[in-house]
Amino acid sequence: MASITFDNVVKNYGTFQAIRNVSFEIPDGEFAVIVGPSGSGKTTMLRSIGGLESISSGRILIGDRDVTNVAPKHRDIAFVFQNYALYAHLTVRANIGFPLKARKTPKAEIAERVEDVARRAGLEKLLDRKPAELSGGQQQRVAIARALVRQPSVFLFDEPMSNLDAQLRLDLRHEVLELQQSLGVTSVWVTHDQEEAMAMGDRILVVNHGIVEQNASPENLYSDPVNSYVAGAIGSPRMNMIQGHSANQVLTADGQNYPLFPGCPDGNIVAGIRPEDIHPVESGREGSFQAKVQLVELLGARAIVSLAVGDRRLNAVFSRRELGDIKELDTISVSMAKDRLLFFKPDNGERIRLAG
């Protein structure tokens, strides 16, 4: 049993608040991803769980145990660092075995467990090399093997793939997920890459300016964001945000009219629509508006289409079939999928939920 609980955690650096009174719980066995821009406090949160950073106030629990003032080595965690943090003067074998050696495990047992973990991580042939003789991907694999060897109750990953190339990231992503699922160890993974977050997390914590904006499953974050920040941070290309004045089911923004639907909020609002919820339709259809095609980026089965509506740019994602023979500089009719429109308050970005 090793859930992770933040209870009103605050972390100050001088006058700067890196974590502002944050509370959340990550249930036992889940793979949680903390995602946010640099400086948002995501790494500080992770380091606080690991005990590498002491918190200014609040409590941190691992399982039922209050670990707020417990040293890292007594928290039963393993930490994987962004730059691998391998012991440069030790062989791969000694690196992986180090946590066991530090805990005075008998030599025979160390050897056995190192072999076992190395096999799982695909490192059998590299055991006698030094870290400098390995590629970045191999080094990170050693770091993960070192984390695995002690069988901790929590894994902490601090942007472990940001120094690796794209293909390697995808491969390693799969391997880590498979390992985590087979071991069932509660894991926290920090990244600034929302796609990585969506792909990996059972749960995602969207962090910004030292607070958790939303803590939910990837599906929920995507379809039901609590505010415009989360809506913009999750999904690629980003959600289109149209700020304007709504009256009589028409949103007016920068002199352009966008048809809305009955029940939409009136007044100054921000309407959000995801690129894949904008569709081309035959001209003159109810609820449609005119847009000029600026750019078509073909991605295989789909295409990102940049549309100009007056001075505004909207991103749309069309399927191959929708795209048809639409090409750049065409003027087309498009409509927004009405049940997918989200509304936010223009001042604080808070979601305006529709009645019923």
Add this chain to the structure above:
Amino acid sequence: MSQVSSQTLADASERKGLFSRLVDAFPFRWWMALPLILLLGIFVLYPLGFSFYLSLTEYKLTNRSLDFIGFEQYRRVLTDGDFTESLKITLTFVVAAVLIELVLGLVLALALQKQKFARNITRALLFTPMFLAPVAVGLVFRFLLNQQLGLLPNALAVFGWQVDFFSPNMALWSMVLIDVWQWTPFMVLLMLSGLESMPKSPFEAARVDGASFFLTFRTLTLPMLAPVLIVALVIRVLESSKLFEYVFVITNGGPGGTTESLQFIMYQTGIRFFRLAEASAMAFVFLLVLAVPIIWMLRQAKET
């Protein structure tokens, strides 16, 4: 691309006159180095060569014979008890002083690295001794350690401890003490910068892994610090083997020759007794003795 250009260059040089051929043979970048080469030649290479030549003669300031006598001076120096005794004294001093400075410097550097409060002022104060002239330091200690006047012997006497810092048994160790006082800060400075330039995350990984201080020190700190340690050692061995000022202003080689360092007897032989040839021979023997460990250490540095 490069083939084409070298081809055209070769064609061009065939048509050139004497001046441009000279320019080709001695390109401009060499001329740029000429002033330095000249200075080195005049102030380093020539004196070095000349003193080596002197060591092969009978040259004295009182009898300026430049007659070549081969390695006679070297034979004399090596069979002369004074020189070998002095070599022993100097090596004892170097080994003791540098070892103490190394260990003390490392301990202090590790402590200073952890310090959070009043960092800069502590460091500034700790580093002051090495900014003082060794002659001044020697004079200060001459009085500080003086058996009648000195603060330290008087302070020790309060506890019933009579110490004569410049007795035959103690004098060399007092020199070591002074050197340690003056030059440990240098070790601290080098090691501290070495420690502070180390990546932090392996140490954090070791904290999470539960490594004790000694395990972390052995597997992380020491190997990563090794290149700095070796450079510090090389510099201090070279510097401390030039022990002269403390001896000159405090003991003048005494008592009973127990602090006659090599530099000191070379100075005496050459400048006091005018036997420049013999002093030169001593210098070259010492150079050889020093070169062996220094080259070995630099090799080690390259490997790490």
